[in-house]
Amino acid sequence: MTWKEHLIEKVDLQKLVYLITCHIAIFLSSIDNFVKEINNSQILMLPGGFSAGDEPDGSAKFMVAVLKKIKKVKEAVENLLKRDGLIFRNL
Secondary structure (H helix, E strand, C coil), rough: EEEHHHHHHHCCCCCCCCCCCCHHHHHHHHHHHHHHHHHHCEEEEEECCCCCCCCCHHHHHHHHHHHHHHHHHHHHHHHHHCCCCCCEEEC
């Protein structure tokens, strides 16, 4: 069994969390949901590529800002790593 087959068999890959940026209240709510899901996860998978119409690394800059500058997100990611969680980037 390949690692990918094992991952698909053992992990709920259907759990997607979206950061919604259209309104500050909705964005803050989606951040809270993101933190909750990181705290309940073993793996954090980050998307690759870029959004339509932005600069080539625009969405990556946004992801880095969220992961490093929002304290509760940063703490959730640090706790994920402390409990031997994994972080992957999808290409």
